[in-house]
Amino acid sequence: MNKSEPCGSWQQLQDHECIALFQHGEQDAFAELVRRHQNRVYRFLLRMMGCREEALELTQETMLKAFRVLPGWRPDAAFATWLFRVANNAAMDRLRRKKVVKYVPIEEHMDFPDPAAGPDDELQSAQRYRILEAALRRLQEDYRQVLLLREVEEMSYAEIGDVLGLREGTVKSRIARARQALLEVCKGRI
């Protein structure tokens, strides 16, 4: 969870220390929190929404919400976990409004890049991640959420449960089903 990205003299501080400074009127501490988490939140939203502009907009929305909430913040939960919860809710709201929360059957014919197209390792690697990105887009949103949080953000089951408001047992079974679905989709392609 603590994948901090360095920035200026504030980089030595932990999230909770930045929050405490911000609560005492230090706006630079908030700027540091934004810089520290913006890319992780953005990447998650980009893969949820599939659109750079929307991901950027929702990342900004998430940070604005943080600014409003932080003055009364109590360190009950990790700030990063809370940010992901806000980002995830924003993404799901947007997807629901657009009515694109769809459940595509995994048997559906897939239009994947040809894995045999690249002769070098680099090209093969690029092909593999394109296949994976395409497969992720085909997954239903609740499976995509848990896989991104687990495999990309490397969150524990407890943290994922905190982000999604689920019990650990539910997270465990959902991740297992999501992996099964993803393997079915990618079968023989990666």
Next chain:
Amino acid sequence: MNKHCKKSEDLSAYLDGELDEKTRLKFETHLEDCSACMEMLHDLRCLHGCFQTLPQQEVGFDLAPAVLAELGRQRARPASLPRFNWWRLLPASFAAAATVLLGVFLGNLLTGAPDAEVAAPTLAMFDPIPPGGLCIGFAECYPKERI
């Protein structure tokens, strides 16, 4: 995950290091005898490796100034106009209505007598013979339709 083994949830959690000690040991014993689970574990490890190759996209600029500027814009926006309180007009409305009613009442009081019939002399001016004119005959002076 595995159509032939009911331990798929444990397999996934095992990969993530989320099994407690007792369950993990039990599952490892199962794993030694279950080729299907071993195969699936290999696939899941491949999948995990593939996730590691995903590009690390970045915002590409410092979002903090943009967020702070947006906050400044939101603060600068004029607050919405306060809603007009129509109840404040109630006393003035009553006063206006009372004044109009009082005016009507007083007006009635002063001109309250029923309209008297127009006296005959007043109508004389409409006679066909102008005042001071000579009347040739009785019948001339009083046309039939007026009798």
